[in-house]
Amino acid sequence: MAPEAQAGRQPSPAIIFDTLNAYQRTRALKTGIELGLFTIIGEGNTASKAVAEKCGASERGTRILCDFLVISGFLTKEGNSYGLTPDSATFLDKRSPAYMGTVSEFILSPNLVENFDHLTEAVQKGGTAGDTKPLEPDHPMWVRFARAMAPMMAMPSQLMAQLVDPTKDKKLRLLDIAAGHGLFGLAFAKQNPQVEVTAVDWPNVLEVAQENAQTAGVADRFQTKPGSAFDVDYGTEYDIVLLTNFLHHFDVGTCETLLRKVHAALKVGGRAVTLEFVPNDDRVSPPQAAAFAMMMLGMTPAGDAYTFAELDRMFRHAGFGRSELHELPPTIQRVVISYK
Amino acid sequence: MAPEAQAGRQPSPAIIFDTLNAYQRTRALKTGIELGLFTIIGEGNTASKAVAEKCGASERGTRILCDFLVISGFLTKEGNSYGLTPDSATFLDKRSPAYMGTVSEFILSPNLVENFDHLTEAVQKGGTAGDTKPLEPDHPMWVRFARAMAPMMAMPSQLMAQLVDPTKDKKLRLLDIAAGHGLFGLAFAKQNPQVEVTAVDWPNVLEVAQENAQTAGVADRFQTKPGSAFDVDYGTEYDIVLLTNFLHHFDVGTCETLLRKVHAALKVGGRAVTLEFVPNDDRVSPPQAAAFAMMMLGMTPAGDAYTFAELDRMFRHAGFGRSELHELPPTIQRVVISYK
Numbered sequence: 001m002a003p004e005a006q007a008g009r010q011p012s013p014a015i016i017f018d019t020l021n022a023y024q025r026t027r028a029l030k031t032g033i034e035l036g037l038f039t040i041i042g043e044g045n046t047a048s049k050a051v052a053e054k055c056g057a058s059e060r061g062t063r064i065l066c067d068f069l070v071i072s073g074f075l076t077k078e079g080n081s082y083g084l085t086p087d088s089a090t091f092l093d094k095r096s097p098a099y100m101g102t103v104s105e106f107i108l109s110p111n112l113v114e115n116f117d118h119l120t121e122a123v124q125k126g127g128t129a130g131d132t133k134p135l136e137p138d139h140p141m142w143v144r145f146a147r148a149m150a151p152m153m154a155m156p157s158q159l160m161a162q163l164v165d166p167t168k169d170k171k172l173r174l175l176d177i178a179a180g181h182g183l184f185g186l187a188f189a190k191q192n193p194q195v196e197v198t199a200v201d202w203p204n205v206l207e208v209a210q211e212n213a214q215t216a217g218v219a220d221r222f223q224t225k226p227g228s229a230f231d232v233d234y235g236t237e238y239d240i241v242l243l244t245n246f247l248h249h250f251d252v253g254t255c256e257t258l259l260r261k262v263h264a265a266l267k268v269g270g271r272a273v274t275l276e277f278v279p280n281d282d283r284v285s286p287p288q289a290a291a292f293a294m295m296m297l298g299m300t301p302a303g304d305a306y307t308f309a310e311l312d313r314m315f316r317h318a319g320f321g322r323s324e325l326h327e328l329p330p331t332i333q334r335v336v337i338s339y340k
Numbered sequence: 341m342a343p344e345a346q347a348g349r350q351p352s353p354a355i356i357f358d359t360l361n362a363y364q365r366t367r368a369l370k371t372g373i374e375l376g377l378f379t380i381i382g383e384g385n386t387a388s389k390a391v392a393e394k395c396g397a398s399e400r401g402t403r404i405l406c407d408f409l410v411i412s413g414f415l416t417k418e419g420n421s422y423g424l425t426p427d428s429a430t431f432l433d434k435r436s437p438a439y440m441g442t443v444s445e446f447i448l449s450p451n452l453v454e455n456f457d458h459l460t461e462a463v464q465k466g467g468t469a470g471d472t473k474p475l476e477p478d479h480p481m482w483v484r485f486a487r488a489m490a491p492m493m494a495m496p497s498q499l500m501a502q503l504v505d506p507t508k509d510k511k512l513r514l515l516d517i518a519a520g521h522g523l524f525g526l527a528f529a530k531q532n533p534q535v536e537v538t539a540v541d542w543p544n545v546l547e548v549a550q551e552n553a554q555t556a557g558v559a560d561r562f563q564t565k566p567g568s569a570f571d572v573d574y575g576t577e578y579d580i581v582l583l584t585n586f587l588h589h590f591d592v593g594t595c596e597t598l599l600r601k602v603h604a605a606l607k608v609g610g611r612a613v614t615l616e617f618v619p620n621d622d623r624v625s626p627p628q629a630a631a632f633a634m635m636m637l638g639m640t641p642a643g644d645a646y647t648f649a650e651l652d653r654m655f656r657h658a659g660f661g662r663s664e665l666h667e668l669p670p671t672i673q674r675v676v677i678s679y680k
Contacts, residue, residue: 291364332354
């Protein structure tokens, strides 16, 4: 509820009650995904009894879950008939090419969620009070990340490749830092046969990226450099360096150290392309990008959702010229293109 | 996001991302309450540095928490200055008589929240897959409930007493079933010196109600009947029997058994007064009342948020005549008055 909605009415504890129970929305969506409920409804089972039978669940439990998912904006209800919203049909029905139900396995893995059991301590100390092992080399979490999050990145990776290489007719050497599933670099290679991709990440993660390069049919233009993005020798004379969802894990000084290395790897006129949650200068809009700062407070020692002004300053300190901010609709992220 | 908001735009995964992270809103509000942040801002500390100093927390952590609480609707932000929304000033600033920060201690007690770690199983079996010990006699949870939830019930109890006894000039014998903190019955006694209250609950819980009767200055018109609402002898010839937030724990058959006992305890013309989360017949509106069914699925073997039609039927099966539905604004609950 926006503050302006509170003007002109009696104070109400509804928002407090809603927010204290918001964790139930998280759990209900996870359960809906686990039971395949959205796929079952998408297949035309619309009454709670039919949905329950197909889910292998009780009718009562299914009815309460479905109603709650209507209230939460994931299902429609007409009479006693449930249906998918456009968002659910696109992203939560397994038959959709954009299905991304797997992201819940990563986003809600216990070692991430449990960080927020210690949020008060994190606010006190100014960084995560939980487990920081995931930031160490070769942590298996990043393999899970690469596998589970790939479906969520299919659309943004295509949109970014179209934004950055709209003509698709020039030879481009591209370095993909902390490539993970590799989809961002691979999207460039898929749309432009003259793109050659070099991916940096931990060895165990690069196996996932290599699989995705095979699947995309571009393995002959895909090579890897295993190791830490802070240590590995990138090589030089790249046209493009991708930094997708990476800088937010680190403090400004660490980011600038990395960006100097990125700058050295680019040819003159080359571009660093950053995909990030970029809040406006007010740090409270747009809401999803701004809220990502909380994710970093809970989970990292000193990460943040950086504003464009902060990113621009980091890039300039690292030797870059101007940076440009681009929206990437309908995603909730933004792209910063910085020129050497 | 309401489904209609999805029409006419590209599908977006924003709602999925928001909902998978909704548990962070719960945690952030809890942390804000634990740190006394709302009181500190209410006292005029509006910059994150000043708020951090008063909270004994880091400036970075405080800034990220405050921004997140702006996004979540609990704070305002103008430039770098934070302020309280009307709802936060009323319910989350300790200096307010309506302060209800303590409710988070109960609503978020681990044994309640952990039920939702087993939500998929609960949907499968049709009832809680967690700990059902809290429904057994003398469980200490209900003492915590009585202490922590009382502040949330101060306003509803007054509103209900005004609705049910508007003239305040007649002698009334009132039975308060599962009285907990006792505030509902005590609100009648406080506004009408001819009201005599008898409260039923477990002995350990009634100690809290007795304290509240002392504080309210009506202990001489307050007596107790310790024991289970299903077993204890209520006595007879009551004008009013209160059933506040009790029926939702049980299935229809169990409710009807209880209501027959309530019916027998009332004098002819007497009224059963039920305070509940009462969804409309569609079971998805109003959202907060309808969402309460999920709380009961997660936490009880067979409880529910009953519609007025369902409650009316239960009362009629138990021997009552007509029932009336009343709103209780600005609360999110409704009152059902059933006549013997």
